[in-house]
Amino acid sequence: LHALEDYSVSAAGGFTQPIDPDLVPSVTNYLSIFGAVGMTAYFGFLEVCEPKEGETVLVSGAAGAVGSLVGQLAKIVGCRVIGIAGGPEKCAKLTEKYGYDAAIDYRGKDEAALTAAIAEAAPNGVDVIFENVGGIILDAGLMNLNLYARVGLCGLISEYNTEPRGIRNLWQLIVKRAQIRGLLVSDYVERFGEGAAKMGQWAAAGKLNIEEHIDEGLENTFESFMRLFAGTNQGKMILKII
Template identity: 60%
Template sequence: MDVNRRFLLRRRPVDDPVPEDFELVREPVPSPSAGEFIVRNIYCSMDPAMRGWMDDAPSYMPPIALDDPVRASTVGVVHASDNPDYPVGQWVMGLNAIEDYSLVTPGHFTAPVDISAVDSPTRFLTAMGAVSLTAYFGMTEVAKPQAGETLCVSGAAGAVGSVVGQIGKIHGCRVIGIAGGAEKCRRLTQDYGFDVAIDYQGKSLDQMRAAIGAAAPDGLDMVFENVGGLVMEAEILNLANHARVVLCGLISEYNASEHVGLRNLWQVIVHQATLTGFLVTDYAPRFPEGGARIMEWVADGRLRIDEDVQEGIENAYDTFMRLFSGANNGKQILKIG
């Protein structure tokens, strides 16, 4: 290909992103300078966190600049190189963008990968990627599950949540998953081995509180939070003493112009609980360790990781929005080429 198709952010979304916030353009393929290389992106990861990067607001990463391509984790092949450590043909993963070709300077997020070690290159965006590593380190280093404890996972049918719940089962926990719709709840218990699935759709705060209470009469020892809002409020009202709450995401608020926040924080004091904000980037030096353990669990059948692959960079907007409609079944990936 002699053209670089790039999915640009043209304006800051307000509430839900709309197609007019983006533009797919065609530009020349860049050329590498000394030490640089060009990656032809084959697959890119679609993650809810990308919505936060589109806002001009303080965060753990700088916002995507207007008229720049939308930032995304990708796996691809070195297309051209002026760096001997990254020869042409080498597969790499890194934080690049939704575009055919990315100009890369080696750094913190770029690493070569061996695709002969996996059944598909997409595994480096799933089992060996940020979502599974988020679940792994969030559970093992922050939640610290103990056999016999009760874990509640929100967004449980998503890429992170489904792995979190299965790691809980591996550690001998009783696992409650919260998801939207009968089909996702079926997947939680039948495909991922959760003990209980709760459908939040159509439920009030009191109904959610009662449903969680019925599933965990002795309270929740751990909460792995991906959703926020009403779901998190209902969980907080069911904490056990000395519970650990891992705050990983707030997807219910990413597209909201007004943020309600947590209105029953007093319960954290009442139950002497801990609430920890979690970013997997703190564990970057240990990614190989986590990835190896995850692949062991996949190989011996204790961990199932599903992928939802959509095709074509022209479908980038629709694929991204599947994350917020709940249409994705597994880790959302876009095959660019």
């Protein structure tokens, strides 16, 4: 979390890069599709998860800033995509706006119900999981893995303010000869230009929908931050302070 301030002095390089506001519809796009969010989706999904055309992809936190982009990238490379999100409004947005093939509402479901819902949406199993949530959602996904599946571990937001429960179905990685790999976007900083160029091409071609949730006013800092944990934001959460 960076400081909320009018001006900053930073060393050039790494995450700090000059921007050209004339190249994008809104300068805030540099905080979403062309920033860490977009690069996490691009490199985390395409390089860590190594999706193949025709495979089935499961995305948790699918209506969030990263998850919504991952689902769209999966469609671009020819995958079938299932998203998990909270509430009927977000689930409808997955299929109607982001192109997901199916959406699962996790609210009100225990691990067994989630496992069954994933099996119904993916009767032939899951080849790739892009995980943003963890907890029972990850365990339910693991119970639906295909042989040699890949799990990209981007986040565990369900466990950030609780005692970690651990992965209870870890044995599925053995049975299915699957692999799980953590990812940090900072590993790809030197390649951000490459990722931004591709994301820009797809966005210009109408293949990517970009959504940003912008709150205004420094006084709304706490409320805006807590939206991330309550799941009430739509897309990238941005606080405009000036």
